[in-house]
Amino acid sequence: MRLAPLALLVAVLAVPVAAAAAPELRVTGTGTATxxxxxATIRLGVSHEARTAVEAMDRVSADLADVLSELRAAGLEGRDIQTSGLSLSPVxxxxxxxxxxxxxGYSASNGVTVRVRALDGLGPLLDTVIGEGANTLDSLSFGLQDPGPVQDEARRAAVAEAMRKARLFAxxxxxxxxxxxxLTEEGAEAPMPMKMAARALGESMPMAEGELEIGATVTMVxxxxGAD
Structure with missing residues (x-):
């Protein structure tokens, strides 16, 4: 069956015409908060050498037991103390x-990772555990117990920077x-040490905890x- 010319025209006009996609602007913004x-998180341990493996392990176990006892006596909770890194090797x-x-002979070692939530006691605590037999200090880092609010502040700064750039480019x-x-967020940056503070955490072992900087990056489209 053949359509009449008028019917064919009506059929063509009924087909929707796709609208051209609006141009887009993609910007990235970064922000920081301090x-x-x-x-503080510290990684310390005990290491000894002895003629036999048993003797080396016994010395490490005895000293580490004293260290753990002092950590608990200082008020640290069990959730903040974790032993790790037990090793034994020939010399x-x-x-x-x-x-x-x-x-x-043989060299034995064992370590413990400790979270210290009262920074004023960090220096004296290190003095105490070193006096009780801890003879290795592998690392010390500072952090935040609840980084969420600071991370959110960095996110707000990142969005504000992206908005500023978007308005400028437009x-x-x-x-x-x-x-x-x-709007997408890239992986959040871990807290990084920024500047050193003048306050010391302990008298015999001075510490400067400094300030932490947290960053955030967002991409907005x-x-x-059109012209205003």
């Missing part, structure tokens, strides 16, 4: 001896800034609405 730390003669290498292009199409 805060004084309220927690060999060096190559310069001019003969075949031999085992001269104006430079002679366009109006349309509605927001999408806007429609451009």
């Amino acid at each position: 805060a004084a730390p309220d927690m 060999w003669t060096d190559y310069s001896s001019g003969s075949d290498r031999k085992i001269t 104006e430079a292009l002679g366009q109006g800034l349309g509605p927001l199409v999408s 806007f429609e451009l609405s």
